[in-house]
Amino acid sequence: MADYKELVLTASGVNPLKCMRCGKCSGTCPSYDAMEYHPHQFVYMVEKGDIEKLMESKSIYTCLSCFACVERCPRDVEPAKLVEAVRLAVIRQQGKNHLKSEQIPDMVDEELPQQAIVSAFRKYSK
Amino acid sequence: MLRIGVFVCHCGTNIAGTVDVKAVAETLGKEPAVVFSTDYPYMCSEAGQNIIKDAIKEYQLEGVVVCSCSPRMHEATFRKAVAAAGLNPYMLEVANIREQCSWIHKDMAEGTAKAIVLGRTAVAKVQLNAPLTAGESPVVKRALVIGGGIAGIQTALDIAEAGYPVDIVEKEPTIGGKMTQIDKTFPTLDCSSCILTPKMVECAQNENITIYSYSEVEAVTGFVGNFSVKIRRKARFVDEDKCTGCGACTEKCPVKNAPDAYNLGLSNRHAAYIPFAQAIPNVAVLDKERCIKLTKGKCGLCSTVCSAGAIDYEQQDSFVEEKYGAIVAATGYNPINxxxxDEFAYSQSKDVVTSLEFERILKADGPTEGHLARLSDGKQPKTIVFVQCVGSRESGSAHGCGKEYCSKICCMYTAKHAMLCREKYPDTDVYVFYIDVRTPGKNYDEFYRRAVEQYGVHYIKGMVGKVAPQADGTLDVQASDLISNEQLHVKADMVVLAAAIEPDKSARPLATMLTASMDTNDFFTEAHAKLRPVESPTAGVFLSGVCQGPKDIPETVAQAGAAASKVIGLLAKDKLSCNPCVAHSNEMKCNGCSSCANVCPYGAITYEDKDFSRRKDGTMMRRVASVNEAVCQGCGACTVACPSGAMDLKGFATSQIMAEVDAICK
Structure with missing residues (x-):
């Protein structure tokens, strides 16, 4: 469990102790009602090391990654980065790459931005 | 070689916890010239001081080294002790083995080794100390208060009451400050103007007080007891002595679209104006940016209606130069921009206002004449949302304009606003979104609880994330309710933002003129955070009100009185003893280059032509630097600037500093 916390903290670069629990992230979140755990809960649960609950929750996929919480947080906590890091923890835990580099040449066409490939590796590979 | 005594303090466990004080005393005792060395739990105690005094007599000590806390803390104590035993007080050196050693080290061996080095350094320095005698300088028995808000007013009244003349410099056309704009005051809900205006009138009537309104401090020179200050009296185009404050000019003035600063720009005023009915002095001002006569040369209507003949379109800024013994900074604050x-839609909707703007809406002489009304359509709001901590308690990088500190006054004035709304308009729904409710203070928490329990204000723990103006003129307030773990949408008619407060912009340049230090937020720094809260580290400069840190009115008045008592204590003295650690120039080395005078922040260095001829054939006149010892503050800038090594500082001579460096490197 502690390993997951370490992973989430390292991968996100977020320090949840900076949070002053004002709830502005959840006040601003457009996907609030679609999420079982809300942005402010993500921060607190990561701080407590409650990562597995988050990994099992659909909330990590219903987050829109709009970064409104990151933009408006008065303490620079960056909750959306934690959500992304928990997603990453799920992928690593499943122990397999959902995207292999051999697959790439077939998928590439001239229109595809390179950034999308990089981003896809971040989300779907260990 | 002088006979030196070394005294090592334990400071309880503050030093002894990380420094082997006995080993330090023993090792330093073996230094050449050290004839006595000992340690004691509290060297600053009476018993500790007696050890020093007795040792001076018994061992005929000629120099004393105390290894203890910072000299800022107890140098004066030990100098007195040394002087009481018959030594010159400047034959003492303090080695700081607490702040610069024990407090910052964890390892005993490391701490002890460093303490020994610091002690040895002080021994090396004291060898080269020379007896110094402090001169005296007279005290000008007049005080200057910069800022005429409640802080400055209270300080000035208390100083004047003690019998000393005091001048108030206020940059606005009237004294009174922010308190004039406020409707009611917490926690008693008495009318702000009703308690302030008697004090303003008292300032005008007290013969010890001179008010320089519409004026700014231009330059400050001198030092404690003897400051020279140049004050710019901005042209108001009205003769203050002739104007009766009848207001005829303000009524007839054809310009009607100047933003009224008293109403924070929520309404307009004429170009000829008196800020508000109770202004002190009750004298009109012409707004030189807006007045038609001053901008285009036409009109002149005010002059024709003024029966006192007070209008003077030719008036220029004038200057007053005055000497003061003490200066009080009382420059106050403003809400942040x-x-x-953007998330709160402040610039998009007229119905999103700051708390100070809301004060103006509630107050009888404000833009809505005291009626709770929306600024967009004049309708009475049925639902009001208050948002706390807008810009307070923010990391520096979050919005670029937030403040890390808590502004301290917002929790209480928001409770007051919420309460007043519910009292006058009981059919109004009032929501307060808070992060924490901070109400330390006498009768403060009771006040907040009354807002909740008696007045039925809805306090919701959580921050507002977004305010969105709707087509029907309402405001959609999206916020989190952390206790029920819900996201709320409140359909509000008005949103009030408790904006953080920050020091007035005039504080920073003033601090530079006064050589007074400030923190990163531009609040003036106090000489000691706990024990000297109303004094600046710069001697003779005192602090009153929010310029030192966020404060409400009761705290400001208390601090203003404390600053006044410190000023009175200073002005009651006829003479002050000067710091004898001042610069002097070696005339044989000085080449008169002016480098030292150029860097001297106090203007203490002048030049004179001196005759250095040694034979009768021809004269040799040379230009050499000469230091005014009463003005020199011993900062040492000149000693660094001097290219020929002619400038030196008594008590901190270059030779002494080199001896210290040698001792450290030994």
Missing amino acids: IDGY
Whole structure:
């Protein structure tokens, strides 16, 4: 469990102790009602090391990654980065790459931005 | 070689916890010239001081080294002790083995080794100390208070009451400050103007007080007891002595679209104006940016209606130069600019206002004449949302304009606003979104609880994330309710933002003129955070009100009185003893280059032509630097600037510093 916390903290670069629990992230979140755990809960649960609950929750996929919480947080906590890091923890835990580099040449066409490939590796590979 | 005594303090466990004080005393005792060395739990105690005094007599000590806390803390104590035993007080050196050693080290061996080095350094320095005698300088028995808000007013009244003349410099056309704009005051809900205006009138009537309104401090020179200050009296185009404050000019003035600063720009005023009915002095001002006569040369209507003949379109800024013994900074605060908070729609909707603007809406002489009304359509709001901590308690990088500190006054004035709304308009729904409710203070928490329990204000723990103006003129307030773990949408008619407060912009340049230090937020720094809260580290400069840190009115008045008592204590003295650690120039080395005078922040260095001829054939006149010892503050800038090594500082001579460096490197 502690390993997951370490992973989430390292991968996100977020320090949840900076949070002053004002709830502005959840006040601003457009996907609030679609999420079982809300942005402010993500921060607190990561701080407590409650990562597995988050990994099992659909909330990590219903987050829109709009970064409104990151933009408006008065303490620079960056909750959306934690959500992304928990997603990453799920992928690593499943122990397999959902995207292999051999697959790439077939998928590439001239229109595809390179950034999308990089981003896809971040989300779907260990 | 002088006979030196070394005294090592334990400071309880403050030093002894990380420094082997016995080993330090023993090792330093073996230094050449050290004839006595000992340690004691509290060297600053009476018993500790007696050890020093007795040792001076018994061992005929000629120099004393105390290894203890910072000299800022107890140098004066030990100098007195040394002087009481018959030594010159400047034959003492303090080695700081607490702040610069024990407090910052964890390892005993490391701490002890460093303490020994610091002690040895002080021994090396004291060898080269020379007896110094402090001169005296007279005290000008007049005080200057910069800022005429409640802080400055209270300080000035208390100083004047003690019998000393005091001048108030206020940059606005009237004294009174922010308190004039406020409707009611917490926690008693008495009318702000009703308690302030008697004090303003008292300032005008007290013969010890001179008010320089519409004036700014231009330059400050001198030092404690003897400051020279140049004050710019901005042209108001009205003769203050002739104007009766009848207001005829303000009524007849054809310009009607100047933003009224008293109403924070929520309404307009004429170009000829008196800020508000109770202004002190009750004298009109012409707004030189807006007045038709002053901008285009036409009109002149005010002059024709003024029966006192007080209008003077030719008036220029004038200057007053005065000497003061003490200066009090009371420059106050302003709410921060919240244009950067797009999420609260402040710049999009007239019905999103700051708390100070809301005060103006509630107050009888405000833009709505005291009626709770929306600024967009004049309708009475049925639902009001208050948002706390807008710009307070923010990391520096979050919005670029937030403040890390808690502004301290917002929790209480928001409770007051919420309460007043519910009292006058009981059919109004009032929501307060808070992060924490901070109400330390006498009768403060009771006040907040009354807002909740008696007045039925809805306090919701959580921050507002977004305010969105709707087509029907309402405001959609999206916020989190952390206790029920819900996201709320409140359909509000008005949103009030508790904007953070920050020091007035005039504080920073003033601090530079006064050589008074400030923190990163531009609040003036106090000489000691706990024990000297109303004094600046710069001697003779005192602090009153929010310029030192966020404060409400009761705290400001208390601090203003404390600052006044410190000023009175200073002005009651006829003479002050000067710091004898001042610069002097070696005339044989000085080449008169002016480098030292150029860097001297106090203007203490002048030049004179001196005759250095040694034979009768021809004269040799040379230009050499000469230091005014009463003005020199011993900062040492000149000693660094001097290219020929002619400038030196008594008590901190270059030779002494080199001896210290040698001792450290030994």
